[in-house]
Amino acid sequence: MKYQEAIEKYDPVLGIEVHVELGTTTKMFDGAPNTFGGGPNSNTTPVSLGLPGALPVVNKKGVEYAVKIGLALGCSIAESCRFARKQYFYPDLAKNFQTSQYDEPIAYEGRVEVELEDGTLFEVPVERAHMEEDAGKNTHVGGADGRIHGADHSLVDFNRAGVPLVEIVTHPIEGAGERAPEVASAYVKTLRDIFRALGVSEARMEQGNVRADINVSLRKTPESPLGTRTETKNVNSFRSIERAVRTEIIRQAEILDAGGTITQETRHFNEATGDTRSGRPKSDADDYRYFPEPDLVPVVPDRAWVESLRENLPELPAAKRRRLRGEWGFSELEMRDIVNADLLDPIEDTVAAGAKPAAARKWWTGEIARQAKQLERSAAELVTPAQVAELAGLVADGKLNDKLARKVLDGVIAGEGDPAAVMAAKGLEIVQDDGALEAAVDAAIADNPDVVEKIKGGKQQAIGALIGPIMKATRGQADAGAARKMILAKLGL
Structure with a gap:
């Protein structure tokens, strides 16, 4: 079935859970370093x-970052909240439960406005943003694709266990229609940009700082009850988010068309094929046997402190x-190209350093x-905005x-x-000596x-044939406009 056919028959509803690793110095509940890399374990x-x-x-800075995220998403900040134990088999959390928040999140009921490629604005309703800890990392050895199925044995690295997370959960996202894949991707990208602007995380998806779980369900019409959802994990x-949504819409539509039923389950996205495949039956909240964490006191954010952060x-x-x-x-x-290349901040800083916006955009x-x-490498690693502004100034002058x-x-x-020093050291300045020109x-x-x-x-366009030798004679350092004027003057034209 083609995507357009699936969309014409069914109305997609999304739900997105985004996990962001916070850039604190230490972990959420102990003093272990919160750093990327390092030897296993x-x-x-003892806590992690x-x-x-x-x-x-509790890590106070982690709470501060969670409040900032909640405020940026337009959420209400709880006057009091507490942690809970979320329990199922966690081979990469040695205590065998995750310290998270359940019925009392630190932030709730917000909204995020996302901008699509054509400038269309779409509002995503946020149900909650809550604090929790990350799990460790399992490495499955001996299998064909790195998954546990078919592996000979597994290794566990607890370095990531206890890293502070904020999980942002949406309400059902309705009304996206055929643009559901684009809406999902734009929403996660909007969150990524917000995390970076707040300074709460590096938000590098390639390092797992930001991970998205994508829920998809289909229904006959926008007025029909919500369908059974699947959750594609850690996209x-x-x-990949766009591809996963598109693939899952087509897969579910084909099952429903054939008279089948959708299984509520987690699924995994295959980067190579673009397909999703079954993971495990999806648990509901009751299955996690949440209960309040007895080793942690409630978190009661001071109202004046919250308003100061706002x-x-x-x-x-x-x-x-x-x-x-x-x-x-x-x-x-032009603006979309700049944003997609992550060059907005360098260009803004270059303009602030004195360059014209068009020149800053041109060089970056x-x-x-x-x-x-x-x-x-990233563009920002190669040069500084001040250097680009100096370079643009030398051209303008x-x-x-x-x-x-x-x-x-x-x-x-x-x-x-810096540019002026390199220009002088290599003798690259345009020839200003009228005698040499x-x-x-x-x-x-x-x-x-x-x-x-x-x-x-009368064929003045032929002047170009003289400019070449002039440039060669001056090692490319002649002012072409000045040379043209001088040629015409010498020829009495």
Whole structure:
């Protein structure tokens, strides 16, 4: 079945659970370092190893970050909330339960406005944002695809166990229709941008800082009761989110068309094929046997503290993009390209350092982005906004043309200094000496009498044939406009 056919027959409803790892110094309930990497089981304490008698203590910074996230999502912040034990078999949590929040989340009932590719705005209702801890990591050895099925044995690394998380859960997302895949991806991307703007997480999906569980169900019409949902676990890229939603809509539609029923289950997305496959039956809340965590006191956020955090929230990404687009005069397409390349902040900082917006966009999305891709590094790692602003200024002042500026940029990226220093050290400044330029022009005229006759005959476009030798003679450092004027003057034109 094709996607369009499935959409014409059924109305999709989404539910999205996003987990973000918080960038605290230590874990959520103990003093173990919260760092990425390190040898297996090196970032652990008795608490994160679940040893008998080890007692947890709540990370205050983790609570602060959770409140900031709740405020940015338009949520109400609980006057009091508490942790609970969520219980099922956790081979990667040694205590065999997860410390989470159940009926008393720290933040609840918010909304997120997302912008789709064509500028359409779509509102996603948020049910809750709650604090919890991450599990460790299982490595299954001996199988064909790294999963437990068919593996000879499994290894457990508890470094990630206890890392602070905030889980954001939506209400059913209705009304997306055929744009459901795009809405899901745009929503997660919007959250990723918010996390970064708040400074609560690096939010790098490739490192698992942000993970999305995508729930999909189908119903006959928008007025019909909600259908049985499936949950595709830990989808970790925007493209994969779109593919997973699309694939699951088609799969469920085919089952329903054949008279079958949808099984409530978790599923796994296969990056190589784009398919989802069955994991395990999906549990309901009752199956987790939640009960209040007896080793932790309730969290009671001070109201004045919460209001202080609210007043000091940074400008959120969507509002910032709209403001800068108006200030810079960019088109929707230009702004979307900048945002998709994660270059909004570098360009903003470059403009703040004195560059014109168009020049800043040109260098960051052009030559710098090209070299970043070639070197497999981020653009922001290659140069600073101040250096780009300095480079753009040298071009605007007529000391460099684009060709020379690219050579200067190569030197800056190679660590040879700032643009002005590289330009001076390599002698790349445009020839300002009228005598040197005049000598090159005279030589070009003398060496190309046939071209001179064409120019005198009215074919001024032939001047380009003289500019080449002039540039060669000046090592590309002549001002082409000045050379053109000088040629015409010498030919009496």
